[in-house]
Amino acid sequence: MYLDQRTSTVQHLLADYVRSPSLRHIREPRSLAKLALEIVTKLDQDSSLWKKWEGPREALLASALDCWIPNADLLDFLNSLPGKPLTMTDLEQRMRHQIEVEYIASPEPVLQVECLEIYQAEKSAGTEMPAIIGRLSQYVASQWKRLEDERRQAEANRLEEARMVRERRLLSYGDCPWTQIKGSKFFYCRKNGRVFQLKPNSDKSWNMYRVAAVDDIEVGEMIGRYRSRADANKVLEKAAYEPERWR
DSSP, X not given: XXXXXXXXXXHHHHHHHHTOSOHHHHHOHHHHHHHHHHHHHHHHHHHOXXXXXXXXXXXXXHHHTTTTOOHHHHHHHHHTSSSSXXXXXXXHHHHHHHHHTSOOOOOOGGXXXXXXXXXXXXXXXXXXXXXXXXXXXXXXXXXXXXXXXXXXXXXXXXXXXXXXXXXXXXXXXXXXXXXXXXXXXXXXXXXXXXXXXXXXXXXXXXXXXXXXXXXXXXXXXXXXXXXXXXXXXXXXXXXXXXXXXXX
8 A cells, every 4th residue: 555655664764763873863853854854755756746756857857947958968868867767758748847837947938049059068068967057057047137127128118119109190180098298297098089188196196188189288178187097087988979069
């Protein structure tokens, strides 16, 4: 039975431990802590679904997940370590599990070419695999700020481009959702051919006006004061289709 196997494992480890001729050693807290770790580690290994991932294989794979090391080379090195032979499917599915289920790490596609260049250079120089993984791990970690800055800038560029599209539409007399003309603190919207303006207040509320044109200086007809742009939008849906009072 599975439980009997676990009990037998613990009994074996305990028997080895109490063979020590020193009673002081047996009672020593550090020795007890080491024994506890050995028991837990052994039970985890015996109960694991992934039977081939024993010894250093598991830790090495986890550290290599985001390094973009070619799978064929990684498989060759893992098979040089103690344990049953691994197939490419063993490797690929264990990597998938560590990425998608255990969330240990995930390779960054933007860094693939750079990592492969570093890997090939180190491999040609004769650097051993653990050292290559160590260097690549440090490199990947050092690039996160750069990648984050690039993503932030790309998002800012995307938002600005979208704003410019709305601005061109607004100034071309087309219906347009709320947008800011560059340099203006006001928001403008054209709906049903009518222009509306949102003016921010110091308490973060908004005044909405019906105006004749997109003009920061012009004072239009005040429609109301609202806590948020979402509240103003609800009123806008009705105000844009009310009978026109403008002459």
